[in-house]
Amino acid sequence: MNWLIAALQTALFVLLAPLLAGWLKCCKCALQNRKAPSVLQPYRDLLKLTRKNPVVAEQASWVFTRTPYIVFSMTVLAASVVPLIAVDLPTSASADVIVMVGFFAFARFFLALAGLDIGTAFGGMGSSREMTISSLAEPAMLMAVFTLAMAESTTNLSVAISHVLNDGLLLRPSFLFALYALILVAVAETGRIPVDNPTTHLELTMIHEAMILEYSGRHLALIEWASQIKLMLYGTLIVNIFLPWGIAENFTSSALLYGLLIIVAKLAALAIVLALSETLLAKMRLFRVQEYLSFAYLLGLLGLLSHIILEASR
Amino acid sequence: MTLSTMDFYTQAILSLAALIGLTSFLMLGQGRLLRLIFIFALQGFLLTLTTALVAYSLDNPHLYISAALTLALKVIFIPWMLRKEVIKMNMHRDVQALTNKTAVMMGGASLMVFSYYVLHPIVHTTTTVMLNALAVSLSVVLLGMLLMIAHRQAVAHVVGFMSVENGLFFAAIVATNGMPMVVELGVAFDVLVAAVLFGIFFLHIRTSIDSLDVDLLNRLHEVDK
Numbered sequence: 334m335n336w337l338i339a340a341l342q343t344a345l346f347v348l349l350a351p352l353l354a355g356w357l358k359c360c361k362c363a364l365q366n367r368k369a370p371s372v373l374q375p376y377r378d379l380l381k382l383t384r385k386n387p388v389v390a391e392q393a394s395w396v397f398t399r400t401p402y403i404v405f406s407m408t409v410l411a412a413s414v415v416p417l418i419a420v421d422l423p424t425s426a427s428a429d430v431i432v433m434v435g436f437f438a439f440a441r442f443f444l445a446l447a448g449l450d451i452g453t454a455f456g457g458m459g460s461s462r463e464m465t466i467s468s469l470a471e472p473a474m475l476m477a478v479f480t481l482a483m484a485e486s487t488t489n490l491s492v493a494i495s496h497v498l499n500d501g502l503l504l505r506p507s508f509l510f511a512l513y514a515l516i517l518v519a520v521a522e523t524g525r526i527p528v529d530n531p532t533t534h535l536e537l538t539m540i541h542e543a544m545i546l547e548y549s550g551r552h553l554a555l556i557e558w559a560s561q562i563k564l565m566l567y568g569t570l571i572v573n574i575f576l577p578w579g580i581a582e583n584f585t586s587s588a589l590l591y592g593l594l595i596i597v598a599k600l601a602a603l604a605i606v607l608a609l610s611e612t613l614l615a616k617m618r619l620f621r622v623q624e625y626l627s628f629a630y631l632l633g634l635l636g637l638l639s640h641i642i643l644e645a646s647r
Numbered sequence: 648m649t650l651s652t653m654d655f656y657t658q659a660i661l662s663l664a665a666l667i668g669l670t671s672f673l674m675l676g677q678g679r680l681l682r683l684i685f686i687f688a689l690q691g692f693l694l695t696l697t698t699a700l701v702a703y704s705l706d707n708p709h710l711y712i713s714a715a716l717t718l719a720l721k722v723i724f725i726p727w728m729l730r731k732e733v734i735k736m737n738m739h740r741d742v743q744a745l746t747n748k749t750a751v752m753m754g755g756a757s758l759m760v761f762s763y764y765v766l767h768p769i770v771h772t773t774t775t776v777m778l779n780a781l782a783v784s785l786s787v788v789l790l791g792m793l794l795m796i797a798h799r800q801a802v803a804h805v806v807g808f809m810s811v812e813n814g815l816f817f818a819a820i821v822a823t824n825g826m827p828m829v830v831e832l833g834v835a836f837d838v839l840v841a842a843v844l845f846g847i848f849f850l851h852i853r854t855s856i857d858s859l860d861v862d863l864l865n866r867l868h869e870v871d872k
Binding site: 503504505506507509510513624627628631632634635638639642643644 | 655658659661662664665666668669672676748749752756759760763779782783
């Protein structure tokens with residue numbers, strides 16, 4: 334029964350991710366006085382791409398053709414670790430948040446290899462940029478995670494979230510820092526605006542898009558879907574760790590349904606905030622990204638420090 | 648003494664302390680003058696919130712006056728004055744390139760650890776909350792000084808000076824639950840007078856070297872080298 338709910342939750346993750354992307358696009362269009370496409374447009378795009386034949390370059394090795402499947406399955410595995418509508422599920426008990434970061438690193442490794450594999454200039458450039466950014470983003474992410482881990486004395490997400498729930502309303506200074514750091518890292522990792530522009534058509538400014546420039550058909554569909562899941566995953570991490578109220582703690586159908594409604598509302602609100610920040614901010618120069626990410630690292634470090642200084646018992 | 652055993656007032660004071668520390672760090676890394684002034688106003692606003700919270704929880708009505716003074720001076724008047732100055736000097740468009748920004752930020756982080764280390768011995772004579780709040784306010788003072796060292800614009804120096812005062816004010820509010828009214832009024836007017844004096848200084852620096860970049864003062868020699 335528990336495994337069934339865990340599978341259901343992961344399926345929800347996979348199925349709702351394009352909806353979140355569509356809603357985000359709607360919010361952005363409304364803010365920029367443009368006519369928005371339907372919320373369901375990402376589903377239509379994915380369907381259209383899966384129906385088309387992928388075009389693969391002659392020089393492509395097995396790395397290029399396997400990568401979309403690896404990236405997609407790794408992202409789904411990572412999604413199964415994160416509690417979406419309920420805590421204490423068997424999948425989230427089996428792996429902690431560091432494993433989740435590891436899944437992402439694995440997927441990114443193959444994506445960067447695939448960018449290099451085809452031998453075009455833009456692919457290699459995108460891979461090198463992606464690796465530069467992720468090598469800076471990962472320590473910052475882990476710092477934020479360690480702050481959470483020290484406060485709740487666990488690295489397991491599900492247990493940590495139930496701890497936060499049990500503590501009730503507790504103002505933790507360290508969580509403020511960790512939240513801010515995690516938001517900055519999430520923006521960098523999912524390639525949103527101050528760091529990377531997901532809708533750009535100019536190859537020279539691309540980071541994530543440059544790597545997947547050669548993909549088409551169902552391969553492209555899988556990669557796009559994976560990045561939508563990744564966006565939703567980071568959003569879920571932010572809202573569920575820092576504002577976990579409403580998540581189901583037992584497996585009755587009413588609690589699960591309530592949890593689903595709450596998480597949809599929370600993610601929709603978060604998407605509005607993200608759309609607002611993307612409209613207000615301009616994209617940074619590539620060489621300023623390291624300053625941005627070192628600031629995120631500093632925030633993570635301050636979160637850790639302020640946990641030790643302000644909160645820890647002695 | 649863990650966080651969950653403290654009352655809500657203490658938790659809120661600690662969170663505000665953390666946020667005030669954060670604004671100090673934000674100011675340290677900020678290259679644009681207008682944004683620097685905005686963050687300074689934000690720090691003043693957090694200070695106002697702290698004062699109002701202390702006033703509410705201790706039922707100490709004269710602290711409300713102090714909060715209102717902070718709001719009027721540090722959130723509205725001084726930032727407004729500095730902003731006007733910056734726009735008049737047409738400095739709001741150029742980004743000030745901070746030399747070795749990362750080193751300054753890391754220096755700031757180590758100053759925070761240092762101030763905690765310095766204050767650690769008083770843990771025997773006071774509560775941990777007091778120690779934490781004092782450590783944060785000492786680090787705000789030190790970070791303000793570091794801001795004055797790291798930046799070259801006179802406006803940034805004024806902001807650094809005022810944030811030093813913010814740190815002292817925070818320590819006074821949290822540690823002594825509010826100074827006597829006379830002292831607070833005196834400090835508030837001192838700050839006001841300082842702000843006016845700085846305005847006059849700006850005028851003089853500008854007429855003599857035609858800029859507010861104090862590095863240019865190094866070029867003033869009696870004889871040409």
